[in-house]
Amino acid sequence: MADAYPSVAGVAAAASAFARFHPRQCTLREIGRSREGRPLHLLSYGRGRRNVLVVAGPHSDERVGSATALRLAERVAADPWLHARADATWHFLLCLDPDGTVRSEEGPAVRRTPAAHFRHSYRPPADEQPEWAPSVRDPADQLPESRVLIELIDELRPFLQCSLHGNDLGGSWIQLTRDLPGLAEPLGKLSAERDVPVQTGTYDALYWTVSGPGVYVMPEPGRPAQFDSLPEDVNRSTWIQPHAYGGMTALFEVPMWASGKVADTDPHPDxxxxxxxxxxxxxxxxxxxxxxxxxxxxxxxxxxxxxxxxxxxxxxxxxxxxxxxxxxxxxxxxxxxxxxxxxxxxxxxxxxxxxxxxxxxxxxxxxxxxxxxxxxxxxxxxxxxxxxxxxxxxxxxxxxxxxxxxxxxxxxxxxxxxxxxxxxxxxxLAWVPVPDQVDLQSETVLATFRLLNEE
Structure with missing residues (x-):
């Protein structure tokens, strides 16, 4: 795999080839269209009764997720313990925000400097981000991408939804809408093997409960989940939708550039x-x-x-x-x-x-x-x-x-x-090669799946 993120078009072509190579176990279908008319593709593998939903590209400037989804499809197809013997079907929404992601494809295709990243990446306001939009928009004025995701969750009733994110600077961490004890151990091991620090302090989850190093659990209703200045409400986002069916959501963060300072657990002196x-x-x-x-x-x-x-x-x-x-x-x-x-x-x-x-x-x-x-x-x-x-x-x-x-x-x-x-x-800052980002994120998803299956 090249040290570059695949394009939206490239991911769709790769998924099409994958589906043709696995005709008995795999389907690829269009489940809706974006605001600008781009197709939203769902790649599914397996025939099990229990569904896992993997959502790539929820933020248009976090491009690792689509490559991770393809890697996960390959890993699932190669291991019956991940589908047939687990009575599971995996569904990969290949890019939730293709309109924004296409804009982030502008600029250098291969490894960028931080300046080039911020110069060319595109991140829309919260009310135009499909995962967050339901929490800040009127229910009658939802984005088509948000509606597609919500309807898909209602259709599949997943016991696990995996949202694939990629922070630009920092380390690896996981956010959970329900606790999964023991997850910090594989996160730490997988991250260490790839020279990626586990982020033990985050802006995103400062108020979340710490389940273990780098693993954060959504606070109970009524407790603050984020800073007052931020408009989003996690309790009204698409992360919560699987709870209606007894499921949960896990968000997986891996960095483009690693900084060891995000792993420093020493109390700050002042x-x-x-x-x-x-x-x-x-x-x-x-x-x-x-x-x-x-x-x-x-x-x-x-x-x-x-x-x-x-x-x-x-x-x-x-x-x-x-x-x-x-x-x-x-x-x-x-x-x-x-x-x-x-x-x-x-x-x-x-x-x-x-x-x-x-x-x-x-x-x-x-x-x-x-x-x-x-x-x-x-x-x-x-x-x-x-x-x-x-x-x-x-x-x-x-x-x-x-x-x-x-x-x-x-x-x-x-x-x-x-x-x-x-x-x-x-x-x-130290660049984390894209293949390492993809490897870490995909293996962490699989570790979460296995741990959840053991409960």
């Missing part, structure tokens, strides 16, 4: 000072991105002169921002949301001391990464927005000449490079 420093850093970087955003807005064509990339009018689900229609509206809203939420997150961190969770060096490392990542994502989004405008010509109704766009673009590029270099140096 968490109050560190939290204040991070809140200050976040506010400072947010102010810098806001200044760049203020320079970008006048460069955009006025409303009515720009349509979506496809040339079609926006669909009903589109929510134009600042009066700019189509794809540029979405990019502008992403940048505005990221800069707008920073002061709220900084306030959360100011209030985190004294913390209900004993803060370790790993926790503060995770928060430092999160702070820097928000500003990098916002700056990368501004570059994507500027990249949609040509340099050589003036657009109809354009307010400023192309030279102004070039100047602002260079400012964004320099800022992105400087912040990416600071992040890489400060956390001693």
């Amino acid at each position: 968490p109050a000072r560190a939290l204040h420093h991070l809140a200050t850093l976040l506010r400072h970087q947010s102010a810098q991105v806001t200044m760049l955003l203020d320079q970008v807005r006048p460069l955009l064509p006025p409303p009515g002169t720009d349509g979506p990339r496809s040339g079609r009018p926006p669909a009903d689900w589109a929510r134009p921002a600042s009066g700019v229609p189509g794809e540029r509206a979405t990019l502008l809203r992403i940048a505005e949301d990221l800069t707008g939420i920073c002061p709220q997150i900084a306030d959360d961190w100011d209030r985190l001391h004294p913390s209900p969770v004993p803060l370790t060096r790993a926790h503060l490392t995770a928060l430092d990464i999160a702070a820097r990542r928000i500003s990098l994502r916002a700056t990368g989004t501004l570059l994507r927005l500027l990249g949609s405008l040509p340099d050589a010509v003036l657009l109809p109704g354009e307010r400023l000449p192309a030279t102004a766009r070039t100047r602002v673009r260079l400012q964004c590029e320099r800022q992105l490079t400087r912040w990416s270099d600071d992040l890489a140096a400060g956390h001693a």
